[in-house]
Amino acid sequence: MPSNATRERNATENISTVIQDEPEPQPVFTATSSNARQLYNVLKCLNFQSKAQIEINHDGLIVTVEDSRVMQGTAFIESALFTSFVYNPRPTSEASDPPTETFALSLSILLECLQIFTPAEPRQFSNGGQTSNNVFSPAILRSGGTAKFTYNGPGSPLFLTLAEGGDVTTCELTTYEPEMILPIPLRMEELGVKVIMKAAWLHDAIRELDNNLTDTVTLLLRPSSVPSHPSHPSHPPSAPSAPAPDFLLLTSGPLGSATVEFGKQIQILHYTEGYRFSYAFHLIKNAGRAMGLATKASVRGDSQGVLSLQFMIEGDGGGDRDRDRGGVRGTMGEEQGNMGKKMETSFLDFRFVAVEEEE
Amino acid sequence: MRFKTSVRSINTFLKLTQSLSAIAKLAWLRLSEDDVRFVVKAAEGTAVWANLSIEMLFEDYIVTSANNNIINLEVPLDRLHKSLRSCASASQAVLRLTKRASDGSPILALTVTVASASDFLAGSTLITQEIPCRVLSASTVELIQEPQTPDSDVHIFLPPLSRVRGITDRFNKLSTFSLSEDRYKLLLSANMAGEFKMALVGAEVKVESKWHDLQNPVLADSENREGHPSTVRSQTEFAQVRVDGREWAKVLKVQGLSRRVIACICDDQALVLYVFLTEEADPDQSVLTYYMSSYSA
Numbered sequence: 001m002p003s004n005a006t007r008e009r010n011a012t013e014n015i016s017t018v019i020q021d022e023p024e025p026q027p028v029f030t031a032t033s034s035n036a037r038q039l040y041n042v043l044k045c046l047n048f049q050s051k052a053q054i055e056i057n058h059d060g061l062i063v064t065v066e067d068s069r070v071m072q073g074t075a076f077i078e079s080a081l082f083t084s085f086v087y088n089p090r091p092t093s094e095a096s097d098p099p100t101e102t103f104a105l106s107l108s109i110l111l112e113c114l115q116i117f118t119p120a121e122p123r124q125f126s127n128g129g130q131t132s133n134n135v136f137s138p139a140i141l142r143s144g145g146t147a148k149f150t151y152n153g154p155g156s157p158l159f160l161t162l163a164e165g166g167d168v169t170t171c172e173l174t175t176y177e178p179e180m181i182l183p184i185p186l187r188m189e190e191l192g193v194k195v196i197m198k199a200a201w202l203h204d205a206i207r208e209l210d211n212n213l214t215d216t217v218t219l220l221l222r223p224s225s226v227p228s229h230p231s232h233p234s235h236p237p238s239a240p241s242a243p244a245p246d247f248l249l250l251t252s253g254p255l256g257s258a259t260v261e262f263g264k265q266i267q268i269l270h271y272t273e274g275y276r277f278s279y280a281f282h283l284i285k286n287a288g289r290a291m292g293l294a295t296k297a298s299v300r301g302d303s304q305g306v307l308s309l310q311f312m313i314e315g316d317g318g319g320d321r322d323r324d325r326g327g328v329r330g331t332m333g334e335e336q337g338n339m340g341k342k343m344e345t346s347f348l349d350f351r352f353v354a355v356e357e358e359e
Numbered sequence: 360m361r362f363k364t365s366v367r368s369i370n371t372f373l374k375l376t377q378s379l380s381a382i383a384k385l386a387w388l389r390l391s392e393d394d395v396r397f398v399v400k401a402a403e404g405t406a407v408w409a410n411l412s413i414e415m416l417f418e419d420y421i422v423t424s425a426n427n428n429i430i431n432l433e434v435p436l437d438r439l440h441k442s443l444r445s446c447a448s449a450s451q452a453v454l455r456l457t458k459r460a461s462d463g464s465p466i467l468a469l470t471v472t473v474a475s476a477s478d479f480l481a482g483s484t485l486i487t488q489e490i491p492c493r494v495l496s497a498s499t500v501e502l503i504q505e506p507q508t509p510d511s512d513v514h515i516f517l518p519p520l521s522r523v524r525g526i527t528d529r530f531n532k533l534s535t536f537s538l539s540e541d542r543y544k545l546l547l548s549a550n551m552a553g554e555f556k557m558a559l560v561g562a563e564v565k566v567e568s569k570w571h572d573l574q575n576p577v578l579a580d581s582e583n584r585e586g587h588p589s590t591v592r593s594q595t596e597f598a599q600v601r602v603d604g605r606e607w608a609k610v611l612k613v614q615g616l617s618r619r620v621i622a623c624i625c626d627d628q629a630l631v632l633y634v635f636l637t638e639e640a641d642p643d644q645s646v647l648t649y650y651m652s653s654y655s656a
Contacts, residue, residue: 116566
């Protein structure tokens with residue numbers, strides 16, 4: 001049974017037909033997008049594992065992919081990215097607050113289906129960040145059609161209807177019961193580092209260090225040559241008392257070590273002296289496509305070594321609605337203001353658990 | 360036996376050899392005073408009969424033989440295609456049947472005139488490429504029969520092949536995610552109400568593309584309209600065939616050559632595609648006819 005709110009919505013939507021017919025049962029979820037390209041581009045960033053979990057809530061879609069239980073990638077796709085977005089929670093889902101609907105599917109297949117719109121394979125990550133904006137170019141990816149998603153709850157497939165020109169393609173994707181993906185928690189109250197930079201810089205740094213000689217990459221803060229105040233281990237962003245330390249990425253192996261030091265143009269918003277954690281390089285590279293595509297990156301690490309790489313991907317102006325929402329962005333941490341706000345922006349968050357540092 | 364001609368449209372010839380070589384490596388080339396015919400047959404079953412007007416490809420065309428001025432050759436399509444490709448920028452190309460000097464075996468010699476790029480050297484360069492071939496006797500080619508199909512249940516003008524091809528490529532990619540025996544099996548169907556469908560049924564994903572508002576061609580006067588299966592069935596009833604998506608993708612490589620395509624479906628039996636190289640009003644009726652059999656369900 002739909003909720004009261006839903007019935008009211010049905011009544012207004014079907015006002016012309018309600019007299020003759022019983023109101024048809026509303027699908028749990030329907031959403032229409034005339035910007036399938038951006039959806040494709042954002043989801044493609046998570047394509048390092050084929051299975052994805054999709055959570056529907058009133059604010060949008062949250063797509064999560066997990067690698068080896070120590071790495072997660074999450075895409076936040078706001079309802080504003082769709083022309084219409086209707087979520088009718090089932091009564092059982094309404095028990096949770098806010099109500100959500102979660103299922104798993106093959107991300108590889110979903111991407112392939114979205115490509116029915118977008119026949120050309122976009123440029124690969126290996127081509128480098130400097131050309132990455134080209135994937136938004138209409139010459140490479142076609143646009144102009146609409147994509148409609150429909151989901152009817154557990155056991156039902158996800159329907160994706162793509163209409164373009166004279167043809168309509170309907171994809172029926174098998175869905176699965178979601179596995180329990182426990183989020184990798186970032187302790188916001190125990191942040192060891194928080195840095196904002198251009199995503200391209202991070203992308204360049206990772207590619208620079210990618211020499212296949214080491215398995216891990218280390219993030220560390222090194223005190224700036226100007227002495228700092230040992231009595232203040234943690235500094236607010238605007239602390240005038242001490243210069244911010246240098247932020248470095250380091251790899252080392254039997255044949256030597258390599259370091260990338262970010263210059264002063266990055267914004268170190270928060271830090272703790274001596275912050276140093278290492279991560280599996282191949283897992284960091286899972287975020288490579290997002291690094292290449294994003295405009296801004298936020299790097300955060302907590303005292304337990306949990307690392308969050310957050311990326312802002314700006315749309316190409318092909319989106320639909322022009323309204324601001326707190327919703328999904330609000331769940332992504334308080335520094336959204338620093339990341340800037342722009343319509344048709346999507347966010348990706350990659351979380352990593354630190355590894356024991358090799359010696 | 361003599362065959363010599365100028366190539367009028369290298370581009371058309373190139374697209375033709377490209378489309379045909381996607382289906383099979385060898386072609387039976389029949390040259391006569393009336394037309395030019397290429398016939399290929401794939402091991403997988405797809406057959407193509409390409410009947411072209413002489414003007415579609417050639418000019419200054421001479422063919423003579425003791426067999427009513429008909430010459431039958433077996434031609435390696437890849438070699439022919441590569442030779443043509445290398446002369447895409449040529450100002451003139453001449454194709455003739457001759458014998459190789461060294462051993463006297465038959466060859467098609469493609470002689471290309473390339474205008475000199477240099478300002479100092481006037482004139483042009485001649486390049487000759489040899490395509491080995493085999494002369495077929497009249498009794499050999501008699502055995503090659505054009506497939507016979509019953510009257511079609513449905514005939515329809517297909518949507519632009521470039522789009523059909525793009526979607527087919529995606530369907531084939533989706534097939535790779537499936538482990539079942541049925542992967543790459545496409546269901547093609549159409550009705551007499553202007554609808555054409557292409558569907559892939561996999562374990563994890565089912566996909567169907569549908570076109571509407573297409574035209575169903577009107578039967579010619581010579582065809583028996585009254586009792587024709589396409590006129591007695593319900594307009595909206597679909598007739599279907601099952602084809603291998605990879606074979607279908609090869610057929611669709613004719614996309615660059617086709618001006619209009621009519622698909623004729625004999626329900627659960629066969630698909631016949633008429634790929635016309637000209638617009639409807641054109642008196643030149645050069646056509647490539649593709650025959651595909653339906654897999655059993």
